[in-house]
Amino acid sequence: MAATPENPIIFYDIVAKDGSYWTPNPFKTRLTLNYKGLPYRVKWVKIEDVEPLMKEMGIPPTSKTFPHYTLPMIADPSSEPDGKPTLVSESFRIAEYLDEKYPAPKYPIVIPPGTRVLQKIFAEQYAPSIAMAPIPAIVSGLPAAVLDEASTEYMYRTRGKETFNPVSEETSAKVMAEAREKWDGFALTIGDGPWITGDTVTFADFLIGGLLFFWRRIGGGDEGKLWKELATWQDGRWAEYWKLVEAIENKSSCLA
Structure with missing residues (x-):
């Protein structure tokens, strides 16, 4: 059923x-x-x-x-x-x-035939390096943005309170420069898009979409310093990409 x-x-x-x-x-x-x-x-x-x-x-x-x-x-x-x-x-x-x-053709699929291994390699071996790249510059904003007191205490206890210490402007600039270099390389690897594999939406897009969502969420959203910078990378590619992801987010099948 x-x-x-x-x-x-x-x-x-x-x-x-x-x-x-x-x-x-x-x-x-x-x-x-x-x-x-x-x-x-x-x-x-x-x-x-x-x-x-x-x-x-x-x-x-x-x-x-x-x-x-x-x-x-x-x-x-x-x-x-x-x-x-x-x-x-x-x-x-x-x-x-x-x-x-819930297979095709009734339902669209996100891991098309022949892509499973490549998508899994991308998710497990390649994506973590680009995912973590800007984190040191923004993780200090996480507790205030999304955590209540009990969740903050849990994160401090299990991840270490020092993990969430803010970094200097100099360190932040260095981190973001290194992150941009990695994302520049990623953009060259995947070609013109609009999606990771071209014209077809796949799970890999949801992985990248999840990163952009998270960074926006803890980094101040549209007006956050992180997003304002990231949105200029690769001539605005990721800002346009986010709009495509956001359209799927907003076309929700979640029941009230």
Whole structure:
């Protein structure tokens, strides 16, 4: 049985202090669900409650390194009237599952045939270097932007409070210059677009979209210093790219 508005997919996402979403990995799954047009409801989880929840639900660790338990996760309703939902965690595995359970031509796919290995290599081996590039310059803004007191304490305790110390203007400028160099190289690698693979939307686009979303979220949005700088890179390419991603974000299949 496919998910329906009466019996939708449950999507587990990490909540910000203002009640909205903020983390890049669940954002990939949010885009996947929206793009495929699958009805879903959100189950909000505070970041400090992720591990206890997943252990309680019997979900295995999603990573061999800390944090061992991470969202996103979905609960897809069973095809049996009294059956248990299928629980799937980790954004790439969720995309694979949804493409198999809800295939083309009825639903658009995000991991086209023949691209799985390349997309997985991109996600696991290439993307982390460009993902982390600007983080030292902006991570100090994360607690104030999205975390309440309890979540801030948890992040300080588990990641180290010094992780969120602001850096000097000189260090910030150096970090952003190095980040731009990496993104310049990335832009040359993928060609003219508009999407990563050309004219076709794939999961790789949701990965990049998640990065842009996260940086905007903790960096002050449209008016933030980070975005104003990043939006000029490659002659405004990433500002235009974000508009395409944002259109998928806004065409939401999330139920109230």
